[in-house]
Amino acid sequence: MKITEEIKISDNGFVFNSKTGDSFNVNPFGLELLKYIAEDKDFDSIKDEILGKYDVDSLTLEKDFYEFCALLKHHQIVAQGDPMEFK
Amino acid sequence: MPKQKITLAVTGLNNTDNPGPGVPVIRGAKESEGLEIRVIGLVYENLEPGIYMDGLCDRIFQIPYPSSGSEELIERIEEIHKQEKIDVLIPNFDAELFSFMKNEQRLSDQGVHTFLPSLKQFQEREKDKLPEFGEKYGVKVPASINLGSISQISDMEGKFDYPVMIKGQFYDAYQVNNEEQVKQAFFKISAKWGLPVIVQEFVKGTEVNVIALGDGKGNTIAAVPMRKQYITDKGKAWGGVTLADEKMMGLTRMIIRKTKWKGGMELELIKNSSGEYYLIEINPRIPAWVYLAVGAGQNIPEALIKLALGQDVKPMEAYEIGKMFVRYSYDMIVDLEKFAAISMNKEI
Structure with missing residues (x-):
């Protein structure tokens, strides 16, 4: 899963798709997740980072993360090469 | 100097x-x-x-x-x-x-x-000739038929699914959902803008626009794509943002190259969910949102003046992506x- 090249992400969480003109706001945690994805981290290392930093159980994190990823895909913020990725 | x-x-x-x-x-x-x-x-x-x-x-x-x-x-x-x-x-x-x-x-x-398009260029992009334009230049356009009288509404049968767009040859467009609404729109439009009234397939998607300037020899001197962010009840852009879309730019350059378009133009396109572009209209002049192109780095009015004076103008290729305009009343x-x-x- 890669953030598409037309996506511009500001430090304040403003996400702009320069190809479609769509814009989105993400909260600080969403921004953090986007940064991990942009750094090409796989889910296991993202999970380790988050579990070490926040009071959340692994199952909830996994569920919320996939939900977030589905939203990113829906809004063409990320492109998914392999459909089995993150599964 | x-x-x-x-x-x-x-x-x-x-x-x-x-x-x-x-x-x-x-x-x-x-x-x-x-x-x-x-x-x-x-x-x-x-x-x-x-x-x-x-x-x-x-x-x-x-x-x-x-x-x-x-x-x-x-x-x-x-x-x-x-x-x-x-x-x-x-x-x-x-x-x-x-x-x-x-x-x-x-x-x-x-x-x-x-620095205007030729009569031929002007006429072949007219709304009631869009299907022929699409075929001639290899551009996807929505299916349409021209209604010369109210009795021709029966010609729509089997050719269109509702909703459809009913358009005047110069201005006005209504989205309609049944035959009764087609009749109402037909009378409204024909009274104001004359005949034919155009019935056009409704293409679901996002409307995007390109402002461009052709030199009359097939070269694109300027082109900036934009998406309307705020639309008035008259369908006019009250805010918009420049886009980075090579497919739209390629389509614009292709149309200008093939038509050898001379002068300013605006392409109105619908991008459907499969990422295909349908040309719904070519306005044969500079559109009202031209100052966005100037602000994004392409001074189209200046280039057009120079071309009108017979001066050499080099194609402008760069523009700022994500530049916005917001209109206001005062x-x-x-x-x-x-x-x-x-x-x-x-x-x-």
């Missing part, structure tokens, strides 16, 4: 909720680094806001509507030219373009230069004298 002094005549100073492109064209022209522009505003109505904007026009003249006849309009331009020595004229209304295109040579012989307090002068003397 001293700036070249140019007298520019511009129509379309109606910066209303259905804005003409005149005011942004003048703003762009005045920002030219190489040209010193003296502006002659040409207006049809005495309440066009551009008349009252300080520092916009050096002189203002009222001109007759093209509907009163090409000859009357052109004679008025010649009369103004005798006083003001117009170098370049940029007409900004669809309805007046025909008169100016037809009289291009006559005006040019007197030193009034324009109450000007003006003295009655200006209104009286344009009403009584037809000039200021």
